[in-house]
Structures are given as structure tokens and as C-alpha cells.
Amino acid sequence: MEIQYLELSPASAAAMSDAIVRVYAAAFEPPPYLRGEPEARAFSDIFLRQRGQAGFHCIVAREAALGTVVGFVYGFTSLPGQWWHDQVAQHMNDVQREHWLGSAFELTELAVAPAYQGFGIGGQLHDRVLAGRPQRTAVLSTMQTETNALALYRKRGWQLLVSDFLFSGAVRMYAILGKELAANSLLAVGD
Numbered sequence: 001m002e003i004q005y006l007e008l009s010p011a012s013a014a015a016m017s018d019a020i021v022r023v024y025a026a027a028f029e030p031p032p033y034l035r036g037e038p039e040a041r042a043f044s045d046i047f048l049r050q051r052g053q054a055g056f057h058c059i060v061a062r063e064a065a066l067g068t069v070v071g072f073v074y075g076f077t078s079l080p081g082q083w084w085h086d087q088v089a090q091h092m093n094d095v096q097r098e099h100w101l102g103s104a105f106e107l108t109e110l111a112v113a114p115a116y117q118g119f120g121i122g123g124q125l126h127d128r129v130l131a132g133r134p135q136r137t138a139v140l141s142t143m144q145t146e147t148n149a150l151a152l153y154r155k156r157g158w159q160l161l162v163s164d165f166l167f168s169g170a171v172r173m174y175a176i177l178g179k180e181l182a183a184n185s186l187l188a189v190g191d
Contacts (some may be wrong), residue, residue: 001062003004005128010051013058017047019061019069027111032145043109050108055135057105057127061112062122071112073125077189078139084167088139088176090092091162100161102179103136110149133181134159141165144173153177 008016025040027033047099050056055077060069078085078101086105089097107129111124142149144163162176 001119002083002190003070003119003124004062004064004125005150006060006062007128008058008060010058013051013056013074014048016060017044017071020047020072022161023072023113024109024111024148026113027117030114032143032147046076047109050074053077053082054079055105057129057133059125061116061125063116069114071121071125073110073129075105075106075107075129075138077111078134082106084108084141087167088141088165091165091176097159100137100139104118104178105130105133105135105138107138107140122148123156126152126156128182129178135181136181138179139176140182141167141174141176145165146177150175153179 006012006128013020021040021044025035025037028035028039029177051058054077056074057076058072058074061071062069080089085101091185092100107126110122110125112125119171139161140153140158142153144165156177156179158177160175161178163173165172165174165176166172
């Protein structure tokens with residue numbers, strides 16, 4: 001299986017939006033996520049809005065032979081006034097806020113279709129989206145339960161910043177993670 005990794009502009013991401021939403025729906029339907037059709041529709045709307053954020057960076061993984069999108073990752077510069085940034089900032093002290101959110105890339109979503117999990121695609125997407133970022137840190141939220149995603153983040157050096165985090169309107173607890181990027185920017189993709 002040959003996987004191609006394509007960096008997408010906001011316009012290209014819009015053109016591939018249906019394929020990206022299909023991967024999201026497939027990846028987050030099984031336990032422990034249990035996200036169904038309503039969540040996939042909500043993600044589609046969110047993805048539409050977030051493509052306009054400063055520093056938007058999106059990469060898709062595509063099976064070369066079929067041209068099928070099998071995974072994606074995206075994020076953008078985390079700034080005051082953004083929903084996620086402002087909610088997380090409220091749960092940090094001034095020193096944490098300045099260090100972790102003062103110059104941060106928000107890794108917003110990373111998903112791989114279930115049939116393609118376990119082949120290193122998620123790790124490649126992760127490494128590629130963070131390679132060469134101009135920000136000092138990267139931040140993300142993930143369900144606070146043992147998942148493949150949490151294992152990937154631990155393996156890649158993410159650290160726990162805030163636990164037992166409940167976003168407004170959410171029913172599940174999340175962990176807020178952070179990663180220093182200065183040393184990471186010197187690594188080649190895939191190291």
C-alpha cells in the first residue's frame with residue numbers, strides 16, 4: 001500500500017471537504033468516541049469555518065492506487081478570541097498561558113479511517129503537520145481515556161497540561177496536551 005501525503009491550501013481543503021468528513025465520521029464512530037451523523041455534520045460546519053483561521057495547515061493521506069483519502073490532520077495558529085483557545089486559557093495560570101498559548105499551533109483534528117489504522121499513517125500526519133511550524137508550542141485536546149490517539153501523542157512527546165477538562169456543552173472529559181516545538185523543528189519528517 002502506497003500512501004501519498006498532500007498539503008492542502010484552504011481552497012483545496014474545501015474541495016476535499018466531503019472526503020475529509022467521511023474519514024472523520026468513520027474514525028470517530030466506533031467506541032470510545034461514538035460520534036454519529038449529527039457530529040459529522042457539525043464537524044463539516046466547523047471545518048468550513050476553521051479553514052479561514054490564521055496559519056491554517058491541512059494534510060491528507062491518500063491511498064495512491066485508489067486516490068482515496070484515508071486520513072487527515074489540520075490545525076492553525078491558536079489565538080485569543082477563538083473558542084478553544086479562550087476556554088483552555090481560563091484554566092491556566094498566567095505563566096502557563098504565556099508559555100503554552102503565547103505562540104501556539106492548535107492541532108485541531110487528526111483522523112485515520114479504521115481500515116488504515118496501525119500502519120503509521122497517523123504518525124506521519126502528526127509529524128508532517130508539525131514539521132517546521134513557526135510557533136514555539138503545539139496544543140491539543142483529546143478524550144481523557146486510553147485511545148490510540150492518546151498513545152500516539154505520548155509516544156511523540158506531548159505532555160499533560162490540564163486534566164478533567166470539560167468544554168462548554170460537552171459531556172465527556174478531555175485532556176489538554178502540549179508539545180514544545182523548538183527542538184522538533186530540527187527533526188526531519190518521519191524521524
